[in-house]
Amino acid sequence: MKNLMVTGGCGFIGSNFIRYIFEETNFDGRIINIDKLTYAGNLSNLKDIAQKFPERYVFQQVDICDEQNLEHVFNVFKVDAICHFAAESHVDRSIVHPNDFIQTNIIGTFNLLQIAKKNIAGFNLFHHVSTDEVYGSLGETGFFTETTPYKPNSPYSASKASSDHLVRAYSETYKLPATISNCSNNYGPYHFPEKLIPLIILNALEEKPLPVYGDGTNIRDWLFVKDHAKAIWKIMKNGKHGETYNVGGNNEMKNIDVVTIICEILDEIQPTKQSRKNLITFVKDRPGHDKRYAIDFSKIKNELGWMPDESFEKGIRKTVLWYLQNKEWVNQIKSGEYLSWIKKQYN
Ligand code: NAD
Ligand code: DAU
Numbered sequence: 001m002k003n004l005m006v007t008g009g010c011g012f013i014g015s016n017f018i019r020y021i022f023e024e025t026n027f028d029g030r031i032i033n034i035d036k037l038t039y040a041g042n043l044s045n046l047k048d049i050a051q052k053f054p055e056r057y058v059f060q061q062v063d064i065c066d067e068q069n070l071e072h073v074f075n076v077f078k079v080d081a082i083c084h085f086a087a088e089s090h091v092d093r094s095i096v097h098p099n100d101f102i103q104t105n106i107i108g109t110f111n112l113l114q115i116a117k118k119n120i121a122g123f124n125l126f127h128h129v130s131t132d133e134v135y136g137s138l139g140e141t142g143f144f145t146e147t148t149p150y151k152p153n154s155p156y157s158a159s160k161a162s163s164d165h166l167v168r169a170y171s172e173t174y175k176l177p178a179t180i181s182n183c184s185n186n187y188g189p190y191h192f193p194e195k196l197i198p199l200i201i202l203n204a205l206e207e208k209p210l211p212v213y214g215d216g217t218n219i220r221d222w223l224f225v226k227d228h229a230k231a232i233w234k235i236m237k238n239g240k241h242g243e244t245y246n247v248g249g250n251n252e253m254k255n256i257d258v259v260t261i262i263c264e265i266l267d268e269i270q271p272t273k274q275s276r277k278n279l280i281t282f283v284k285d286r287p288g289h290d291k292r293y294a295i296d297f298s299k300i301k302n303e304l305g306w307m308p309d310e311s312f313e314k315g316i317r318k319t320v321l322w323y324l325q326n327k328e329w330v331n332q333i334k335s336g337e338y339l340s341w342i343k344k345q346y347n
Helices: 010-022 043-052 065-076 090-098 099-118 154-174 196-205 224-236 255-270 298-304 310-325 325-332 337-346
Strands: 003-007 032-034 057-061 079-086 125-131 178-183 185-186 208-214 219-224 244-247 252-254 280-281
Touching: 003 010, 010 032, 010 219, 010 224, 043 057, 065 099, 065 244, 079 099, 079 196, 079 224, 090 099, 090 154, 099 125, 099 154, 125 154, 125 224, 178 224, 185 224, 185 310, 185 337, 196 208, 196 255, 196 310, 208 255, 219 224, 219 255, 219 310, 224 298, 244 298, 252 255, 255 280, 255 310, 310 325, 325 337
Parallel strands: 003 032, 003 079, 032 057, 079 125, 125 178, 178 244, 185 219, 208 280
Antiparallel strands: 219 252
């Protein structure tokens, strides 16, 4: 891989991935970050990387639904591998406005696959970043494995499931070198504050209500974002073409417990008159809310030697501190579309 196209590199996981590749791996090629810069994409996530690696980091504002522009950039930069993050990623938005999810997540992925297929001779790898939500919801026991049947429940997860199937089909039918990862909930720096963890941190800091859907007993398996970046890189380097790898944190938690821990950390670092736990507000549940996700990641562990490095206890503390120490980023994000979305949701 010499010219790696990363799609959606200005988002939460994509920007953490690019940072990890430049700062902690021996990759010596060029990264071409293409991103539409939707409300979730932020150039400042990689400001320092762009300054430190001007020869090896390129940004191009491209919509993956714009086939012509995509192909132009692919050819100009002689792309020989793709790591595909770009997506509409928020479940709540997909319930209200599914259109962009269908366009970007399905048609956008299709466009990328078509271009890679057209240039298959010099093409090394298409890595598709996907989600555990394609498997649907678990009961009280059991884990998602790579052979769990797909049963997506939201427009978001259905669109991701569709894109997974397209990648798999191109791998089988056209022998496009491709790998897929299905990962659980990430958290960490640069997480957009419409998602549970950053939303709770920022609301708690401003002493605003902390919205918990339903009774707060839904369970997610949380993974520190850098561990996800490491898993993706392992798959890209050593994964078997045509294979899917599940990635998880071995860290199942009820939403209410996550929110409570964030309150406790903030109460300790920046005490207020009353505990922030008093701000917890149970609100109307998300329609079709998946009850529980849990990942069996023994395949990537046994075959590629990947394990999560960060414990939730340390990772969540690092994350809270990051939001406290990056007020400029927070203020910039909060001056954008996020504010109007949040206002519509909760006021
Ligand atoms: P995000 O919403 O933070 O970032 C998405 C990025 O894609 C943004 O920079 C946005 O501008 C860009 N984008 C959106 N539409 C685009 C388009 N049409 N053309 C080009 N760029 C476009 O998302 P994230 O949380 O970083 O998720 C990244 C990927 O990882 C997604 O594919 C998501 O499904 C997957 N994933 C996320 C999680 C998680 O917990 N966040 C877990 C598993 C998998
Ligand atoms: O599992 C992987 C998925 O994790 C990714 O594919 C998605 O892109 C990512 O957004 C995330 O989806 P979730 O729906 O699990 O994440 P979210 O942060 O939106 O919600 C986490 C849990 O918290 C979920 O059970 C809903 C609940 N929740 C969420 C919000 C925003 C609340 O209780 N209150 C809230 O205000």
